[in-house]
Amino acid sequence: MSSQAEENYLKTIFKLSGKQRKSVSTNAIADELQTKASSVSDMLKKLAEKNLVNYIKYQGVTLTKPGVSIAIHIVRKHRLWEVFLVNSLHFKWDEVHEIAEQLEHIKSPELVARLDVFLNHPNYDPHGDPIPNEKGEFPITSAVPLNQLKVHSKGKVVAVDLDEPSFLNYLDKLNVSIGTLIEIIELNDFDNSIDILINSTKRHISTDVAKNILISLL
Amino acid sequence: MSSQAEENYLKTIFKLSGKQRKSVSTNAIADELQTKASSVSDMLKKLAEKNLVNYIKYQGVTLTKPGVSIAIHIVRKHRLWEVFLVNSLHFKWDEVHEIAEQLEHIKSPELVARLDVFLNHPNYDPHGDPIPNEKGEFPITSAVPLNQLKVHSKGKVVAVDLDEPSFLNYLDKLNVSIGTLIEIIELNDFDNSIDILINSTKRHISTDVAKNILISLL
DNA sequence: AAATAAATTTAGTTATGCCTAAATATTAAT
DNA sequence: ATTAATATTTAGGCATAACTAAATTTATTT
Numbered sequence: 001m002s003s004q005a006e007e008n009y010l011k012t013i014f015k016l017s018g019k020q021r022k023s024v025s026t027n028a029i030a031d032e033l034q035t036k037a038s039s040v041s042d043m044l045k046k047l048a049e050k051n052l053v054n055y056i057k058y059q060g061v062t063l064t065k066p067g068v069s070i071a072i073h074i075v076r077k078h079r080l081w082e083v084f085l086v087n088s089l090h091f092k093w094d095e096v097h098e099i100a101e102q103l104e105h106i107k108s109p110e111l112v113a114r115l116d117v118f119l120n121h122p123n124y125d126p127h128g129d130p131i132p133n134e135k136g137e138f139p140i141t142s143a144v145p146l147n148q149l150k151v152h153s154k155g156k157v158v159a160v161d162l163d164e165p166s167f168l169n170y171l172d173k174l175n176v177s178i179g180t181l182i183e184i185i186e187l188n189d190f191d192n193s194i195d196i197l198i199n200s201t202k203r204h205i206s207t208d209v210a211k212n213i214l215i216s217l218l
Numbered sequence: 219m220s221s222q223a224e225e226n227y228l229k230t231i232f233k234l235s236g237k238q239r240k241s242v243s244t245n246a247i248a249d250e251l252q253t254k255a256s257s258v259s260d261m262l263k264k265l266a267e268k269n270l271v272n273y274i275k276y277q278g279v280t281l282t283k284p285g286v287s288i289a290i291h292i293v294r295k296h297r298l299w300e301v302f303l304v305n306s307l308h309f310k311w312d313e314v315h316e317i318a319e320q321l322e323h324i325k326s327p328e329l330v331a332r333l334d335v336f337l338n339h340p341n342y343d344p345h346g347d348p349i350p351n352e353k354g355e356f357p358i359t360s361a362v363p364l365n366q367l368k369v370h371s372k373g374k375v376v377a378v379d380l381d382e383p384s385f386l387n388y389l390d391k392l393n394v395s396i397g398t399l400i401e402i403i404e405l406n407d408f409d410n411s412i413d414i415l416i417n418s419t420k421r422h423i424s425t426d427v428a429k430n431i432l433i434s435l436l
Numbered sequence: 437a438a439a440t441a442a443a444t445t446t447a448g449t450t451a452t453g454c455c456t457a458a459a460t461a462t463t464a465a466t
Numbered sequence: 467a468t469t470a471a472t473a474t475t476t477a478g479g480c481a482t483a484a485c486t487a488a489a490t491t492t493a494t495t496t
Contacts, residue, residue, distance in 0.1 A: 005453060026474055039454055041475055046452090058461055058474060089332040099326045106320045114307040223483060244444055257484055259445055264482090276444060276491055 002052075004105045007074050008033065009043050010052060011104075013063055014071035021068075023060035072136040073112075078104040079125035080115050086126040087119065093126040093177075094168035127168075128159025128178045128214065144217065146182065147194065147210035154183045155215035162212040171213075174203055182215065220270075222323045225292050226251065227261050228270060229322075231281055232289035239286075241278035290354040291330075296322040297343035298333050304344040305337065311344040311395075312386035345386075346377025346396045346432065362435065364400065365412065365428035372401045373433035380430040389431075392421055400433065 002010070012032050016024045026044070030037045048055035052067035063071060081103040085096040113134070116122075122131055123139040130138045143158045157180045160171065171177065175198055185202065186195040192207040220228070230250050234242045244262070248255045266273035270285035281289060299321040303314040331352070334340075340349055341357040348356045361376045375398045378389065389395065393416055403420065404413040410425040 003452075027472095035453095036455065037474060038456080038476080042453070045475095085329075089329070089336055091328075091332065095328075099324070099329055102324045102326070103321075106317070106324075108317045108320070110309075110313075111303075111307070111317055114309065118307055221482075245442095253483095254485065255444060256446080256486080260483075263445095 001107075002050075002070060005043070006047060006050075006052070007070065007105060009040075009047060010063065010067055010071040011074045011078075013053065013061055014068065014075070017062060021062060023062050025060045029061075069136055072132050074104050076132045076134075076136075077106070077112055079129055079131040080112065080119060080122070082125045082127070083119050083122045083131075084115060092172075094165040094172070096126065097163040097165070124159070124178075126178070127163065128157070130159075141214075142216060143214035145211045146196075146205075146213040146215050147192065147207045149184050149215060149217075151184050151187055153217060154181065155217045156181055157213055158216045159214040160212055161214060167209075167212065170209070174205070175199060175201070176213065181218075182213075219325075220288060223261070224265060224268075224270070225288065225323060227258075227265060228281065228285055228289040229292045229296075231271065231279060232286065232293070235280060239280060241280050243278045247279075287354055290350050292322050294350045294352075294354075295324070295330055297347055297349040298330065298337060298340070300343045300345070301337050301340045301349075302333060312383040312390070314344065315381040315383070342377070342396075344396070345381065346375070348377075359432075360434060361432035363429045364402075364414075364423075364431040364433050365410065365425045367402050367433060367435075369402050369405055371435060372399065373435045374399055375431055376434045377432040378430055379432060385427075385430065388427070392423070393417060393419070394431065399436075400431075 009029065012029055013024050016028050016032060026037050026040045029044075030040045033040070044053060044055045044061055047053040047061075047067070051064055052070065053061045053063055055061045078100045081100045082096045085091040085099060086093055091099075116134075124130055128143075130141055132138045141158065144155075145161070146155075149155065157176060157178055159178065160168070162168075176182075180198060183197040184194060185197055188194065194205055194207070194210050196203050196205060227247065230247055231242050234246050234250060244255050244258045247262075248258045251258070262271060262273045262279055265271040265279075265285070269282055270288065271279045271281055273279045296318045299318045300314045303309040303317060304311055309317075334352075342348055346361075348359055350356045359376065362373075363379070364373075367373065375394060375396055377396065378386070380386075394400075398416060401415040402412060403415055406412070412423055412425070412428050414421050414423060
């Protein structure tokens with residue numbers, strides 16, 4: 001049985017290693033978890049002991065098969081709970097992350113299964129992030145970050161890549177939500193900012209914002 | 219902020235001290251929490267430090283005002299989650315206690331408030347136990363343990379006082395649930411067992427069972 | 437009232453998960 | 467290829483919350 005701390009480390013390593021499952025550095029983990037590198041070292045040793053990570057001193061970590069499995073199931077729980085919080089309890093999409101961080105650690109496979117049924121087997125959470133199924137398989141998504149699109153291309157917002165309330169609130173102000181249609185009007189080479197059209201309103205956004213908005217091209 | 223361990227102690231002291239708020243012994247707490255008396259001593263000292271209990275060495279503990287308040291809010295969360303698990307996720311009443319033990323520690327007043335609305339402000343949980351409101355006030359209930367009734371009295375089951383799956387399963391087998399009509403046919407002085415009528419079927423139950431079934435007289 | 441039994445507390449350990457400061461590896465710069 | 471800078475680990479502590487064993491207090495017998 002994994003503790004909450006262990007689960008958070010596994011989840012973080014999963015997130016930072018990306019689809020390519022590349023090795024993650026101690027400092028990157030410490031940064032993400034707002035803790036010290038020395039604490040991370042301690043934990044990595046423990047997780048390696050439990051065969052949940054492959055850890056080579058000074059060379060970073062990767063998750064093992066069982067490590068990946070646990071991480072994905074935490075992600076599944078997190079996202080299912082977010083759907084519940086938004087769809088059933090009518091929280092706003094910027095209010096649910098913190099609460100889901102707690103709920104994701106509740107241990108009961110039966111609960112997850114029933115929650116999934118109750119919510120009608122959702123494939124995406126309120127931020128458009130894919131929800132893995134019981135087997136750990138993700139629904140396929142072909143989305144591109146908004147900052148990688150060419151001028152004049154049109155697309156639909158399918159997801160956002162950041163959970164921070166400040167970011168989500170900013171999107172609300174821009175009238176951007178999941179499903180919103182966006183057209184690229186102009187790319188500004190100087191600062192890589194972008195001019196876009198949202199519901200026939202012209203907006204100007206930074207790359208930092210654009211790279212966290214995922215688009216499905218039309 | 220209280221830790222989960224602290225919350226469990228407060229909840230246990232609240233439960234064991236009863237409506238009269240009488241002093242609770244170290245061993246009684248250790249027994250209930252399946253831990254050692256020495257561990258309880260340690261924790262009581264800590265809770266006293268935090269002003270959550272009145273603790274006199276060798277003389278037991280009582281909860282302070284803030285201690286009672288925390289305990290009641292844990293009970294509120296526990297019971298609201300049980301309603302959710304049974305009414306929304308269709309768990310059986312004997313399956314929800316363990317999961318609610320975890321959910322009760324989720325920290326978010328907003329979540330509790332919205333859950334309460336979602337469930338339609340329930341006054342009783344699936345076991346018939348009263349759910350305190352946000353202010354900590356319990357709905358008034360006039361229920362008597364089945365083993366205290368006189369011969370020939372009739373009443374309705376309004377609650378059960380034990381959450382153990384084995385007990386609840388036994389009640390299922392007897393066809394006893396919240397709302398069931400019961401008539402006392404005979405009291406047996408020898409072992410204090412009771413003959414009762416449930417849906418025109420005669421049943422024989424022990425005092426240990428009877429005292430955990432709460433009746434509202436007709 | 438003294439002696440025994442029972443309940444409770446204290447002292448000393450342990451595991452988890454974090455910390456700071458110091459030591460050691462790795463990477464980058466000259 | 468040294469040296470300097472950065473990253474990472476080790477060593478030594480701390481708080482929480484549990485434990486065992488020993489000491490102490492309270493309750494019960496005789």
